[in-house]
Amino acid sequence: GEVYVVGVAMDFCVGCTALDAAACGFTTYLVQDCAKPVAEASWAEMRERLASAEVQVITAAQVPMPRRPTQNNTLEAARRLVRRREEPAHRINGGHTPHASSF
Numbered sequence: 001g002e003v004y005v006v007g008v009a010m011d012f013c014v015g016c017t018a019l020d021a022a023a024c025g026f027t028t029y030l031v032q033d034c035a036k037p038v039a040e041a042s043w044a045e046m047r048e049r050l051a052s053a054e055v056q057v058i059t060a061a062q063v064p065m066p067r068r069p070t071q072n073n074t075l076e077a078a079r080r081l082v083r084r085r086e087e088p089a090h091r092i093n094g095g096h097t098p099h100a101s102s103f
Contacts, residue, residue: 001026001027002026002027002028002029003018003021003026003027003028003029004029004031004063005017005018005021005028005029005030005031005035006030006031006034006035007034007035008035008036009035009036009037009038010030010032010035010036010037010043010046011037011038011039011042011043011045011046012038012042012046014030014035015030015046015049015050018030018050018053018055019049019050019053019055021055022053022054022055023053027056028053028054028055028056029055029056029057029058029062029063030050030055030056030057030058031058031059031060031063032057032058032059033059033060034060
């Protein structure tokens with residue numbers, strides 16, 4: 001499978017999510033223009049770690065359709081995540097609260 005990672009702090013949590021996805025065997029892409037680093041120095045370090053893990057840094061224009069993020073589908077995905085997190089734990093994953101990356 002493929003994982004496309006976006007968000008804030010691509011030199012920290014976004015980058016680490018991409019590294020985790022790659023470590024789990026997913027072909028992983030960090031969408032650079034849909035994320036922002038906290039600092040250039042930490043982003044340079046994270047880029048090296050991403051390259052070592054074979055995470056590809058791409059732009060949103062390189063995300064294949066229909067996965068390409070738009071305001072509408074990004075907002076809808078966020079709404080689904082909020083609704084799922086509001087569900088009682090017994091309805092999700094047999095009563096076990098899943099790790100955030102399993103959404």
